[in-house]
Amino acid sequence: MTDWVVGTVQKTIYWSKELFSIIVKAEVDYFIPGQFAKLSLDINNKNIQRAYSYINAPSNKNNEFYIKNIVKGKLTSYLLNLKYNDKIMISKKALGTFTIKNIHSCDYLWMFATGTGIGPYLSILQDGNDLHKFTKIILVYSIRLIEHYNYINLIKSLKKKYNDKLIIQIVLTKYTNNMDKNILYGRITTLLLNKILEHKIGISISKNTTHVMLCGNPNMIKETQNILQTQYNLTKNYIDLKGHITTEQYW
Numbered sequence: 001m002t003d004w005v006v007g008t009v010q011k012t013i014y015w016s017k018e019l020f021s022i023i024v025k026a027e028v029d030y031f032i033p034g035q036f037a038k039l040s041l042d043i044n045n046k047n048i049q050r051a052y053s054y055i056n057a058p059s060n061k062n063n064e065f066y067i068k069n070i071v072k073g074k075l076t077s078y079l080l081n082l083k084y085n086d087k088i089m090i091s092k093k094a095l096g097t098f099t100i101k102n103i104h105s106c107d108y109l110w111m112f113a114t115g116t117g118i119g120p121y122l123s124i125l126q127d128g129n130d131l132h133k134f135t136k137i138i139l140v141y142s143i144r145l146i147e148h149y150n151y152i153n154l155i156k157s158l159k160k161k162y163n164d165k166l167i168i169q170i171v172l173t174k175y176t177n178n179m180d181k182n183i184l185y186g187r188i189t190t191l192l193l194n195k196i197l198e199h200k201i202g203i204s205i206s207k208n209t210t211h212v213m214l215c216g217n218p219n220m221i222k223e224t225q226n227i228l229q230t231q232y233n234l235t236k237n238y239i240d241l242k243g244h245i246t247t248e249q250y251w
């Protein structure tokens, strides 16, 4: 049974029609970066609850969630309208194993995200604990259009903080007329299969040096994991069985 606490909305940030963030003050337990909370509202006398990754570091008491507004979504269409001082239920304990704590030291940590799946990485990178386990971190962020690149200032400040240790690669799935040479275009899976991603970063994926985290769209996760397993011989990581791939699937 979930133990709930009442949270108070501090702010809603509207990035676009599709994307928003909410900041909630609540007496939640300490969480591990990469974990998620459950948010819940009573809607038409029904309790609707869904999982959302923390994007803040645990030391920051403004609990922040980055959310995609799903058309006719049972919860998001209500979360979208929350205003300052509104109440929302939040799970006291965080859940999930998508954390650095569960990953062994290696040279290269690849963080792959689609859409709102950037959330756990923002928490992990803002927190910074345990990242000494890796020589380099490569954040590969796939979105449809550059207009969907939110949290850009935060990501720029993380780049400054980690300097050469952090490589950020934006991938746009929609081609545009004004192609930017710093951006890769296409799907993560295609860019992996044709080696364009590794070539652009200048680092190879290999089972002796690499751990890969995958977060967001279930198709990206399934297909990328399949490529990593069949073409690179990487294996799934479990708490009690060391491997190279850690995943968090959003639906």
Ligand SMILES: Cc1cc2nc3c(=O)[nH]c(=O)nc-3n(C[C@H](O)[C@H](O)[C@H](O)COP(=O)(O)OP(=O)(O)OC[C@H]3O[C@@H](n4cnc5c(N)ncnc54)[C@H](O)[C@@H]3O)c2cc1C
Pocket: 036, 050, 051, 052, 053, 054, 065, 066, 067, 068, 069, 070, 072, 073, 074, 075, 076, 077, 096, 115, 116, 117, 119, 248, 249, 250, 251
């Ligand atoms: C561990 C975990 C962590 C999650 N963290 C986040 C998060 O940080 N931010 C977030 O926006 N969602 C997150 N989700 C998804 C979230 O829990 C809800 O499923 C989502 O917000 C839709 O809820 P809804 O009731 O409005 O839609 P529903 O009426 O339940 O409709 C669900 C459908 O919405 C689509 N969908 C769900 N989530 C997404 C998404 N993120 N992007 C695009 N399409 C989606 C899928 O087609 C899914 O079948 C997470 C899910 C899990 C399991």
